[in-house]
Amino acid sequence: MGLFYLFAAVSVLASLLVIAQRNPIYSVLLLIASFGALSGLYVLLDAPFVAVIQIIVYAGAIMVLFLFVVMLLNAPHEETEYDERVHPLLRPGPMRFGGLLAIALVLELVWALTKGGESGPFANGAVSSVATIGRLLFTEYAFAFEVTSVLILAAMVGAVVLARREEWR
Amino acid sequence: MTITPILVAQIVLTLFVFVMLLNSAAIMVYVERKVAALIQQRLGPYLVGPKGMLQPLADVVKLMFKEELRPKAADAFLFALAPIISATCAFAAFAVVPFGAETTFFGLLNEPIKLQVADVNVAVLVIFAIASMGVYGIVLAGWSSNSKYSLLGGLRSSAQMISYELSYGMALASVLLVGNSLSLTDIVNHQAGAWWHVLPKWFVFVQPVGFLIFMTAGIAETNRAPFDFPEAEQELVAGYHTEYSSMSFAMFFLAEYINMVTVSAVATDLFLGGWHGPLIPESFGWIWFLIKVGALLFFYVWMRWTLPRYRYDQLMAFGWKILLPLSVVNLLVTAAGVLYFGA
Amino acid sequence: MPSLNDYLVLSAILFAIGTAGVFVRRNLITILLSIEIMLNAVNLTFVAFGRALGSADGQIIVFFVMTVAAAEAAVGLAIVISLFRHKESLNPDTFTELKW
Numbered sequence: 001m002g003l004f005y006l007f008a009a010v011s012v013l014a015s016l017l018v019i020a021q022r023n024p025i026y027s028v029l030l031l032i033a034s035f036g037a038l039s040g041l042y043v044l045l046d047a048p049f050v051a052v053i054q055i056i057v058y059a060g061a062i063m064v065l066f067l068f069v070v071m072l073l074n075a076p077h078e079e080t081e082y083d084e085r086v087h088p089l090l091r092p093g094p095m096r097f098g099g100l101l102a103i104a105l106v107l108e109l110v111w112a113l114t115k116g117g118e119s120g121p122f123a124n125g126a127v128s129s130v131a132t133i134g135r136l137l138f139t140e141y142a143f144a145f146e147v148t149s150v151l152i153l154a155a156m157v158g159a160v161v162l163a164r165r166e167e168w169r
Numbered sequence: 170m171t172i173t174p175i176l177v178a179q180i181v182l183t184l185f186v187f188v189m190l191l192n193s194a195a196i197m198v199y200v201e202r203k204v205a206a207l208i209q210q211r212l213g214p215y216l217v218g219p220k221g222m223l224q225p226l227a228d229v230v231k232l233m234f235k236e237e238l239r240p241k242a243a244d245a246f247l248f249a250l251a252p253i254i255s256a257t258c259a260f261a262a263f264a265v266v267p268f269g270a271e272t273t274f275f276g277l278l279n280e281p282i283k284l285q286v287a288d289v290n291v292a293v294l295v296i297f298a299i300a301s302m303g304v305y306g307i308v309l310a311g312w313s314s315n316s317k318y319s320l321l322g323g324l325r326s327s328a329q330m331i332s333y334e335l336s337y338g339m340a341l342a343s344v345l346l347v348g349n350s351l352s353l354t355d356i357v358n359h360q361a362g363a364w365w366h367v368l369p370k371w372f373v374f375v376q377p378v379g380f381l382i383f384m385t386a387g388i389a390e391t392n393r394a395p396f397d398f399p400e401a402e403q404e405l406v407a408g409y410h411t412e413y414s415s416m417s418f419a420m421f422f423l424a425e426y427i428n429m430v431t432v433s434a435v436a437t438d439l440f441l442g443g444w445h446g447p448l449i450p451e452s453f454g455w456i457w458f459l460i461k462v463g464a465l466l467f468f469y470v471w472m473r474w475t476l477p478r479y480r481y482d483q484l485m486a487f488g489w490k491i492l493l494p495l496s497v498v499n500l501l502v503t504a505a506g507v508l509y510f511g512a
Numbered sequence: 513m514p515s516l517n518d519y520l521v522l523s524a525i526l527f528a529i530g531t532a533g534v535f536v537r538r539n540l541i542t543i544l545l546s547i548e549i550m551l552n553a554v555n556l557t558f559v560a561f562g563r564a565l566g567s568a569d570g571q572i573i574v575f576f577v578m579t580v581a582a583a584e585a586a587v588g589l590a591i592v593i594s595l596f597r598h599k600e601s602l603n604p605d606t607f608t609e610l611k612w
Contacts, residue, residue: 060301098535
């Protein structure tokens with residue numbers, strides 16, 4: 001139980017800091033920390049394959065992509081017509097409204113989820129091995145698996161075309 | 170938590186692995202300089218200690234006494250964090266590598282423990298995951314130094330590492346098809362014995378192309394020659410660790426050598442039969458393991474001082490256009506073979 | 513032992529944090545990062561339910577969600593790069609050409 005609270009606290013804290021940081025590089029690094037904590041939670045949920053895939057794909061590939069883009073753009077921090085000294089989360093107008101909406105959302109969700117009555121601890125299910133997942137992927141979900149490969153191909157082509165510099169002849 | 174002999178043995182084993190990795194980095198420093206010298210027909214270190222064997226000690230002492238510099242415009246937190254990430258990932262990857270058979274240490278323990286810090290049943294994937302985390306040390310080092318050589322070197326080096334991770338993973342996948350398990354201990358135990366009592370059942374004989382792809386991708390992953398353009402002295406001053414000095418620089422060096430040791434150890438476990446070998450009883454199998462890892466490390470050093478360096482675009486073209494299709498074809502052929510011969 | 517409710521509440525909190533990020537922040541990259549937080553919260557819900565119901569389907573869906581998230585991050589970042597090239601700014605409030 002202690003491990004659950006530790007990982008949960010790390011992921012929530014890191015996510016809060018992600019949206020509160022001005023510097024986008026720190027945001028990306030904090031999100032990586034949050035993903036690491038989530039990976040620990042997946043291990044607690046008897047899903048070692050998903051935990052390792054989370055590190056390989058999310059923390060190891062997608063976040064590297066984000067980091068490269070942040071470094072490539074070398075973007076200045078957010079400047080708006082608002083006063084630079086006021087923290088982004090405290091600015092008036094749409095931001096306060098957005099913050100209020102988010103708080104309302106979290107209250108609603110927590111209410112909806114805990115209204116269903118207390119559920120007991122997990123049943124002692126077997127640990128899903130990688131073999132089980134592999135078998136399912138190639139039999140029941142084979143179509144979705146193949147479609148995913150086409151999706152990735154489309155995303156690759158799209159990303160290359162979109163990010164290319166236009167050459168004016 | 171009761172203090173059982175098993176617990177004590179495991180803690181001692183963990184510390185032992187840590188210390189031995191540090192030692193191996195020191196030994197690699199010496200081996201590299203001596204072998205480089207002999208290849209280049211000169212003597213190498215010979216003053217410090219017998220045959221120059223205390224040279225790494227002298228290097229470490231020198232590095233510890235150097236001044237720790239930090240460029241003023243560098244981002245302090247990231248500048249300090251980057252070598253820590255590199256070194257931590259290098260050490261952590263070795264935690265799931267087994268280096269010997271189960272042993273009871275000659276009867277001191279009641280039941281055998283595995284010579285492995287953590288026996289995870291997805292060990293192969295864990296190594297891959299930690300290798301992909303090691304990219305961050307380099308890219309953050311390049312960025313936080315706030316200097317153009319570092320940034321270019323860091324970006325190039327990390328782009329190279331993530332490109333060659335794909336072929337690395339495909340070669341791993343081909344071994345998984347043959348070995349039928351994700352746990353390194355199981356894969357090694359698959360390779361016990363010999364065919365016709367002569368040819369050991371190592372996977373390198375079943376998967377020769379896979380072994381070559383794995384070693385090539387491993388050399389590129391660890392940024393060693395001939396794939397070390399991002400840290401080449403002639404081109405980029407020193408790449409991503411230009412601005413680092415003293416112990417931070419030492420951490421990067423340490424991370425590089427330990428990554429080499431890890432790649433060699435994983436290749437030994439996957440392809441060369443781990444700790445199985447003729448003439449030595451099973452409980453001393455770690456001797457064979459050391460011999461095989463030593464041979465692969467010698468191969469690493471030999472490659473560095475024999476082959477010329479690839480230019481960066483040649484390197485990336487090789488990784489994407491030659492090595493990746495080759496590894497995919499290898500995977501397909503392996504799958505066909507497993508299907509036909511029934512493993 | 514954590515129960516299913518604990519995991520669901522945690523993922524609800526993470527989802528709300530992601531939503532707050534999308535509403536409040538005025539930096540395109542941080543908005544994309546908040547979307548990733550939301551996707552991860554959803555992944556956690558799936559895995560938790562999969563474990564509670566004893567089926568591996570939760571993990572399969574997570575596999576697909578991760579793939580889709582990767583594809584979307586790649587394309588989203590490519591769009592951000594081309595937008596930045598156009599206007600040298602990452603603030604969504606500067607891209608107002610389609611406003612009427």
